Structures are given as structure tokens and as C-alpha cells.
Amino acid sequence: MTDARLFVASGLHAGASIALTADRDLQIGSAADADLILLDTGIAPHHASVRLHGNRLELHAAHADIAVFGQALKVGARTQLRHGATFRLGETALQFSNGAPPTEQAMKSAESAWLLAHAPFTWLRRKCARIPRYQWLAIAVVPLGCALLYSLNNLVPRPSEKRSSPLDEPAFRNVRQRTDQTTGARVYEGYVQTAADLGAVSLVARARGGAVRVRVAVIDSMREQLSDFLDKYYRGVRLRAGERPGVFVATLPAADAYLQPESWDYARVDRLAQGQVDGLEALRFDGHENNSGPVRVPLEALGLNLLNSPHAAWLADQQGARYFAGAHLSIGRIERIDPCGASVIRDDGSIYVLIAQRTSFGKSC
Numbered sequence: 001m002t003d004a005r006l007f008v009a010s011g012l013h014a015g016a017s018i019a020l021t022a023d024r025d026l027q028i029g030s031a032a033d034a035d036l037i038l039l040d041t042g043i044a045p046h047h048a049s050v051r052l053h054g055n056r057l058e059l060h061a062a063h064a065d066i067a068v069f070g071q072a073l074k075v076g077a078r079t080q081l082r083h084g085a086t087f088r089l090g091e092t093a094l095q096f097s098n099g100a101p102p103t104e105q106a107m108k109s110a111e112s113a114w115l116l117a118h119a120p121f122t123w124l125r126r127k128c129a130r131i132p133r134y135q136w137l138a139i140a141v142v143p144l145g146c147a148l149l150y151s152l153n154n155l156v157p158r159p160s161e162k163r164s165s166p167l168d169e170p171a172f173r174n175v176r177q178r179t180d181q182t183t184g185a186r187v188y189e190g191y192v193q194t195a196a197d198l199g200a201v202s203l204v205a206r207a208r209g210g211a212v213r214v215r216v217a218v219i220d221s222m223r224e225q226l227s228d229f230l231d232k233y234y235r236g237v238r239l240r241a242g243e244r245p246g247v248f249v250a251t252l253p254a255a256d257a258y259l260q261p262e263s264w265d266y267a268r269v270d271r272l273a274q275g276q277v278d279g280l281e282a283l284r285f286d287g288h289e290n291n292s293g294p295v296r297v298p299l300e301a302l303g304l305n306l307l308n309s310p311h312a313a314w315l316a317d318q319q320g321a322r323y324f325a326g327a328h329l330s331i332g333r334i335e336r337i338d339p340c341g342a343s344v345i346r347d348d349g350s351i352y353v354l355i356a357q358r359t360s361f362g363k364s365c
Helices: 104-118 120-129 133-154 195-207 219-230 266-276
Strands: 005-008 017-019 026-029 048-053 056-061 066-068 078-081 086-089 092-097 175-179 186-192 212-218 238-241 247-251 282-285 295-298 304-308 313-317 332-338 341-345 351-355
Touching (some): 056 066, 078 104, 086 104, 104 195, 104 219, 120 195, 186 195, 195 212, 219 238, 219 266
Parallel strands (some): 186 212, 295 351
Antiparallel strands (some): 005 017, 005 092, 026 048, 048 056, 066 086, 086 092, 175 186, 238 247
């Protein structure tokens, strides 16, 4: 996540932000040598530090009065946050972002995931607070009915049977349990369909006691996050589940709904999506291959025209500026220009082939 940033959401410095560099500690406090200086009341010289690990932000509490989603962190504690998460140093709120303001869904997903992993009863209490009163009546009646049925059932003799785990239910067929050989903790990994299923997995796991880590992704949340991500590249893209959990297939609109040159670089979009959406194993595109070869992009997508003379060929933009081989465009350096297109080398070494419909002499390409 090369464009990750930390935004100041409240206080004297509201609106300020700082870029995050992978695997480098960033100090936050009121001291002059802090990387992010906050002069709000109650901010210690070195209040906290953060470090970017992939698409997660690790927060280290170096001072008291630090809270994540309303849950206080002990001095010395470390925790990992996902895109959209907010934490507070005193009365100052900071938000972790991938560079653009997170959507409301991303913020809710970040809060739900963190609370499920670290404060499941708080998560459950907040969920219950949103339930309408008439539904509480049904919730109160159902246990009484279940108790009555249980009592009647015990009156009927039945052969003994092996008790199964709640995780043996079909909703949890894609959840796996293993033991971490280093720490001895039970690790739950895999996929469930809804946030309610994830809550059930978390509660069952912690009810058994001992050290537990839950790394289960919610397919519904993944679909929403992936849809938000693809909106930057395409208009009207449709998503469906792939051949296994963690894989999605995108049906793309017509080429005129492609929003930027990188929209034709399916391998790049797949790679960036995996870094953005937790649990995503692969993103496939109907009718297109995610290969690593040259990417074919229409010249019109960059607002360029191809012009030829008997002695040279060049590209021209809408303002009339000319670009010859060796010149730099917004997407990279022009390697060569042919009668029907041009080759551009990006900073990362990938090659984009810019294709023209016709030559400047009117011949089809």
C-alpha cells in the first residue's frame, strides 16, 4: 500500500495528514523530533508510534490515554488496524487510510473487525443496541419456547449420539482451525458469508478458553470493499463469486466506461485489489487474462493522437503538444513510436502498448 496515509480527524491540526512508509516507525507526539507533531492538550512528547505492515497499521501505545473505537489501550500494548480505522490520542482523533477518504462501509468494517477480535462483547452490545424494540420481544419469547421444547425432548428416550461443534454447521464449512506451533494459540482461518457468522465464530472460539486468533474474512464485506475499489477504474462493473471462497469474477462494461489507462492492466488491478481487500485471493475478469505481458491501451484513453510524416512519427495531445520517442507521459517514458501506436515503459518496468485505430494517413491499423 504505497499511498497509505494517516489523517488527523480532529483537534488543532484537523485535516493534516502524513504519508506512511512500509516497515518504518512513525513517532506521534508533541516533541520537536516527532514525525507527526500534535500540540493539542494532553498529547505527550512521544505519545504513540505506528508502523505500516502491508495493508495493516500497527499501533504502539507509548503513553496512557490511547483508545481504539472507544477501547483503552494499556501502555506498551500493540494492535493492528485496517483501512478506515480510527483511534484517539487524548481528544485528538486520527484515521488510517489508503490515501483517499475511507467510505462509510470501510469504516464500519474496520470497527466491526477490530471489536470482534479484541472486544467481542462490546461488538455484541453495539449490535444489540441497534435492534428495534419489537424484535426484542421476539428474542425474549424464543428462549422460552426453546426451553419448553428441550424439556419435552428430554422426556423421550433416545440413543446417545456424538456431540458436534457449532462450527460443523454448513455456514462455517470454509472455516479451518489449527494450532500455532510457536505460541500454542488456536488459529481460526477461512471465510464466512456474513458479519453475524463471523461473530458466531469469534464467540465460539473464545468460549473454549485459551489463546485465540481469529483470521476469518466476511465474503459480503469483501464484495462491498472490492466494488468500492473497482469504482476507481470502471463504471458499472458487476461482481460474482468465483470457484472458491476468496475469489471474485468481474464482468466489465464497454471500453468507454474504463476510467483510466490502468483500467486495461488487469494484472495490476488484481494485485492492487488483493492489497486493499483482506482475504481476497484473486480477482478475475470475464473475457480477459491477468497476464504479465504488454498491456494494450487505446491512445484515446490518454487523450492522444498519433501523427506521421514521411520522416517521423509522434504523439500529440489536445493542446497540440508533441511527444517523440524518449519523451515522458503521465504513465511513463515513450520507448518507440510505430505507424499504428507507441510503446511506453512505466517506472516499474511494465510495458503499455498504446494502440491507434487509424494512421494519420487514414489507413486502418
